[in-house]
Each structure stands twice: as structure tokens, then as C-alpha cells.
Amino acid sequence: MDGIGVCARRWRVAWLCALVTSASPVLADEVPSFRKTIQPMLDTYCVSCHLQGSAPEDLVLQRGSAYRQLVGIASVQSTLKRVMPGDPQASYLLHKLTGDQLSVGGKGVAMPFGQAQADTQLIQAVQAWIASGAPNN
Numbered sequence: 001m002d003g004i005g006v007c008a009r010r011w012r013v014a015w016l017c018a019l020v021t022s023a024s025p026v027l028a029d030e031v032p033s034f035r036k037t038i039q040p041m042l043d044t045y046c047v048s049c050h051l052q053g054s055a056p057e058d059l060v061l062q063r064g065s066a067y068r069q070l071v072g073i074a075s076v077q078s079t080l081k082r083v084m085p086g087d088p089q090a091s092y093l094l095h096k097l098t099g100d101q102l103s104v105g106g107k108g109v110a111m112p113f114g115q116a117q118a119d120t121q122l123i124q125a126v127q128a129w130i131a132s133g134a135p136n137n
């Protein structure tokens with residue numbers, strides 16, 4: 001992709017480039033960054049409970065631990081992996097966020113616990129990130 005290069009070389013279209021690049025935080029064909037996009041949302045919505053030492057279901061979602069505790073790891077509540085790279089439907093994390101964990105043989109309530117529903121940006125980012133192989137990016 002040479003979008004930035006085009007923006008820099010062709011000042012006439014620079015305004016358009018600025019518009020496009022600022023419009024959507026998670027572009028459809030872009031792999032969301034685990035570190036820059038997903039982890040900050042885990043910090044905001046999840047880490048108050050999923051904290052070292054007292055984490056429910058032994059799931060620590062703090063920076064430095066979250067990736068290791070999610071990707072390829074068996075979930076406690078279901079027979080699915082927490083995150084199955086490349087397969088959002090086989091990833092229990094996504095079902096806990098969308099609230100359909102019971103339909104895949106899971107347990108408990110939707111996450112974040114006690115909230116009506118998870119942030120849409122978080123759900124979309126997690127889905128796109130898993131679909132693209134759940135890289136440690």
C-alpha cells in the first residue's frame with residue numbers, strides 16, 4: 001500500500017487523504033494492532049477485574065500478560081480456545097463480548113461483567129484481529 005506516499009507527493013489530494021485516514025479508526029482491510037488498539041480497550045474495560053492475583057477464570061488481561069493468556073489457550077468455561085487465530089467463531093473471547101457464550105456451550109454472563117454490552121469498537125477490533133490471524137502486533 002502506497003497511500004501515504006501518494007498523499008505526500010500529490011499535495012492536491014492531500015486534503016482528501018487527510019479526510020480518509022482520519023475517518024475510521026479500524027479500516028475494513030487493515031489488521032488492528034493488538035498493542036495499540038486492543039490492549040488500551042482491555043485496560044479501560046477489563047483490567048479492573050482481570051488483574052494479576054485475583055483474575056476471574058485465571059484470565060489476566062493486563063499489558064504484558066493478555067496476549068499470552070488469550071491466544072491458543074483453552075477457555076475455562078467452554079471447550080473453545082479463548083482466541084483461535086483465524087477463526088472468530090471458534091474464539092470464546094468474542095462470544096463473551098457479544099453475549100452469545102451460552103450458544104457455544106459456555107457459561108456466565110457477557111463481558112464486561114455488569115455492563116449492558118461491550119464497546120462496539122472493541123468487538124469489531126477483536127473480530128478483525130482474530131480473523132487476520134491474531135498477530136502479536
Ligand code: HEC
Binds near residue numbers: 048075093108
Ligand atoms: C466487574 C468484573 C469484570 C470485568 C470488568 C470483566 N470481567 Fe471478564 N469475567 C469476570 C468474572 C467474574 C468471570 C467469571 C464469571 C462469568 O463468566 O460470568 C469472567 C470471565 C471472563 C471470561 C471467560 C474466561 C474463560 O477462560 O472461560 C472471559 C473471556 C472474560 N471474562 C473476558 C473479559 C473481557 C474481555 C473484559 C473486558 C471487555 C472483561 N472480561 C471484563 C469479571 C469481569
